[in-house]
Amino acid sequence: MARPGGGPSRDLYAELVRTGPGAAVAQRLGLPRPAVLRRHADGQPLLAGPALVLTTGGEPSVFRTREAGGALASVLRGAGAHLVERAEADGPRLGAVVVDATGAARVDDLAALGLALGPAVRRLGPSARVVVVGPAPGSAGDPEAAAVAQGLEGVVRTVGKELRAGATANLLRLAPGAGAAEVAGPLLFLVSARSAFVDGQVVEVAAAEGLPAPVAAPLDGALAVVTGAARGIGRATAQVLARQGARVVAVDVPAASADLAATANAVRGHALALDVTAADAPQRLVEHLGAHLGAGGDRRLVLVHNAGITRDRLLVNLDAARWDAVLGVNLAAPLRLTSALLEAGLLGEGARVVGVSSTSGLAGNRGQANYAASKAGVAGWVRALDPQLAAAGATANAVAPGFVETEMTARIPPLLRQLGRRTASLQQGGRPVDVAEAVAWLAEPASAGVRGQVVRVCGQALVGA
Ligand code: NAD
Numbered sequence: 246m247a248r249p250g251g252g253p254s255r256d257l258y259a260e261l262v263r264t265g266p267g268a269a270v271a272q273r274l275g276l277p278r279p280a281v282l283r284r285h286a287d288g289q290p291l292l293a294g295p296a297l298v299l300t301t302g303g304e305p306s307v308f309r310t311r312e313a314g315g316a317l318a319s320v321l322r323g324a325g326a327h328l329v330e331r332a333e334a335d336g337p338r339l340g341a342v343v344v345d346a347t348g349a350a351r352v353d354d355l356a357a358l359g360l361a362l363g364p365a366v367r368r369l370g371p372s373a374r375v376v377v378v379g380p381a382p383g384s385a386g387d388p389e390a391a392a393v394a395q396g397l398e399g400v401v402r403t404v405g406k407e408l409r410a411g412a413t414a415n416l417l418r419l420a421p422g423a424g425a426a427e428v429a430g431p432l433l434f435l436v437s438a439r440s441a442f443v444d445g446q447v448v449e450v451a452a453a454e455g456l457p458a459p460v461a462a463p464l465d466g467a468l469a470v471v472t473g474a475a476r477g478i479g480r481a482t483a484q485v486l487a488r489q490g491a492r493v494v495a496v497d498v499p500a501a502s503a504d505l506a507a508t509a510n511a512v513r514g515h516a517l518a519l520d521v522t523a524a525d526a527p528q529r530l531v532e533h534l535g536a537h538l539g540a541g542g543d544r545r546l547v548l549v550h551n552a553g554i555t556r557d558r559l560l561v562n563l564d565a566a567r568w569d570a571v572l573g574v575n576l577a578a579p580l581r582l583t584s585a586l587l588e589a590g591l592l593g594e595g596a597r598v599v600g601v602s603s604t605s606g607l608a609g610n611r612g613q614a615n616y617a618a619s620k621a622g623v624a625g626w627v628r629a630l631d632p633q634l635a636a637a638g639a640t641a642n643a644v645a646p647g648f649v650e651t652e653m654t655a656r657i658p659p660l661l662r663q664l665g666r667r668t669a670s671l672q673q674g675g676r677p678v679d680v681a682e683a684v685a686w687l688a689e690p691a692s693a694g695v696r697g698q699v700v701r702v703c704g705q706a707l708v709g710a
Pocket of ligand 1: 472473474475476477478479496497498501519520521522550551552553554574601602603604645646647648649650651652653654
């Protein structure tokens, strides 16, 4: 699928230190040894080992029920996880530790959390998951409770940096009124192999009405538009959305028609050769979707603005053409296309808009003022767009990839490429499929409580962390 002369970047260092002699040398010299991450495979169990659910902090927990472990445990059990009562020194390695910290409100609760989590973290297996569920700081009734709610973030992000062997740690923050129904989809994504490269993240979950339980093919009945789908992250996104049940419209520039057709064929979808910056792009997309939405039973639209370009120079050398090109593709086009679909009434009940931001945008990156402006812009845009979609029962969110092995990152100088990989907690770059899984999760009906957020898919990269 790579175009002539191109091809995604490849992590030769990681390949080397996974061989016997390479591993021995890396161990002796104390060099990073990136783990092979557990990723989604059809038919695999939710977790690589049993799950432990802990409840820490004072009363009342949102999830405590008469059932052992409360509502979080029943979500996990319902998805096939095997639960254990405690982390035994001679017991099996844990696949996940989920902590109900919704009752945490006093300073001492933070220490209690850390002390409860410590022994469990010792027993984690490869690619295990730590997920802490806590209150949103803004929802806490008093300053101490707000401090503690925010303090959870410090614990979780630190645990993410301490874990090894592909394990991750993430925090779900519950807004007032949100409970087990809203948390189920995000929790199952974060404990699953699908979130392999989502690490050190904080995702807020809002109250949502009429939430369905997570199901096996959550995108059945959805029509998904993916821009920039001829290769890289866009192609992987088309594939994962199709795997999850969506019918896909793959969009890319006319010059990429051959690769675009290959993507569309691979997912049994449609190809639409379209430059998203063209003056008539909104109209053509509306017409195309008008013809397809409803045909084949699709009712819900999923719009993924993945097409993106870089034109890097230090700010002092950035000319108008480089500013215009990058802002045009990465920011202005998503805004125009989305407005047109909104006006045409196509972003209705259950629709999802997913923008693609970047950790470079969130943190700033030398040589990328134009790109960072566009990608930080995406973050601001989805935050403001989401409330406009709420009345129609739709959401807007973004993913922010860190270093992902694609043709875009193959153009980065070798030393910077190594830094990009090794400075992440997971000590490696992500794969296009990692970003695709996060996009597909945001597109699910069970993600309706995730609104206006930017979820980094970056292996807890130092940049933007
Ligand atoms: P890529 O260069 O491999 O693919 C981008 C695709 O977008 C190409 O197929 C290209 O033809 C298409 N495209 C470009 N301009 C277009 C236009 N005007 N109309 C329609 N299609 C157009 O890039 P990638 O690495 O797969 O990145 C995908 C997205 O993820 C981009 O938005 C990028 O900024 C973002 N991102 C990537 C990384 C990474 O590490 N690879 C990191 C952060 C963010």
